[in-house]
Amino acid sequence: MVDETRVHSARRYNYWLGGKDNFAVDRESGDQIAAVFPTIRVTARENRGFLRRAVTHLTAEAGIRQFLDIGTGLPTADNTHEVAQRLAGEARVVYVDNDPMVLAHARALLTSTPEGRTAYLEADLREPEKILADPAVRDVLDFDRPIALMLIAVLHFIDDTDEARRIVRTLLDALPAGSYLVLSHGTSDYADAETHARFAAMATRGAIDAWPRTRDEVRSLVDGLDLLEPGIAPVNEWRAEGEAGPRPTAAEVAVYGLVARKP
Ligand SMILES: C[S@@+](CC[C@H](N)C(=O)[O-])C[C@H]1O[C@@H](n2cnc3c(N)ncnc32)[C@H](O)[C@@H]1O
Known part of the structure; x- marks a missing residue:
């Protein structure tokens, strides 16, 4: 059930992206975070740009035709299947999110090309075994062929790093070998002392639901995988040479991105 009285990260992110699918409680939480980290809307846009570039690369250059996108978010411009199917109509995408509001809007994620397929599953990243065993996932994705696992701005909602590692490993x-992981993850590596202190104060009041990680912690999540160039980079810098206009700094964005291949 959609609960209008509790903050949901999908709706708050939708608010930062300029969407309309959010409630007062989400906007309030979004404004509180923006008071501490004023460039959060730039962060959200840059994160979407990273998603678009990573999916474009995997579809156009790496021949990937299957995507498992966990922590999908509310539909917005350039959803994963739209980016992939623009380049390869036969691409298949399974979307997974645990927010009932995303389920309510899932129709916009199910606009597949006739030759491709999309599916939506309401499930929790904390239960990767359930996701993997779900008939909808097995029906759409062929686990004998490479799949790109997308964990875009979702793993930082898992506070325990060992648990985050277990989830990534299980998935x-x-x-199969030749599959990919696309990961983006919030970091406080670029924050100044004042921002650190403000976030710590918010965490003490219980006003934080996302847990930034250091570059080394992010690296530990992808142990054993081959990182594609440029490795772990701020999302605004990841293969962004073609992006127009003045570019934000890593400190303004504060999210790492990477694409890695399973050997
Ligand atoms: C910041 S949004 C990111 C959306 C999209 N991946 C993107 O990067 O544009 C995070 C999404 O992860 C979802 N999420 C958070 N925790 C989750 C969990 N434990 N299981 C599944 N989805 C989760 C939220 O509902 C939200 O839609």
């Missing part, structure tokens, strides 16, 4: 273990 990747089920995928």
Whole structure:
């Protein structure tokens, strides 16, 4: 059930992206975070740009035709299947999110090309085994062929790093060699002392639901995988040479991105 009284990260992110699918409680939380980190809307846009470039690369250059996108978010411009199917109509995408509001809007994620397929599953990233075993996932994705696992701005909602590592490992273990992981993850590596202190104060009041990680912690999540160039980079810098206009700094964005291949 959609709960209008509790903050949901999907709706708050939709608010930062300029969408209309959010409630007062989400906007309030979004404004509180923006008071501490004023460039959060730039962060959200840059994160979407990273998603678009990573999916474009995997579809156009790496021949990937299957995507498992966990922590999908509310539909917006350039959803994963739209980016992939623009380049390869036969691409298949399974979307997974645990927010009932995303389920309510899932029709916009199911606009597949006739030759491709999309599906939506309401499930929790904390239960990767359930996701992998779900008939909808098995029906759409062929686990004998490479799959790109997308964990875009979702893993930082798992506070325990060992648990985050277990989740990534469980999901990747089920995928064949030649599969990929696309990951973006919030970081406080670029924050100044004042921002650190403000976030710590918010965490103490219980006003934080996302847990930034350092570059080394992010690296530990992808142990054993081959990182594509340029490795772990701020999302605004990841293969962004073609992006127009003045570019934000890593400190303004504060999200790492990477694409890695399972050997
Ligand atoms: C910041 S949004 C990112 C959306 C999209 N991946 C993007 O990067 O544009 C995070 C999404 O992850 C979802 N999410 C958070 N925790 C989750 C969990 N434990 N299981 C599944 N989805 C989760 C939220 O509902 C939200 O839609």
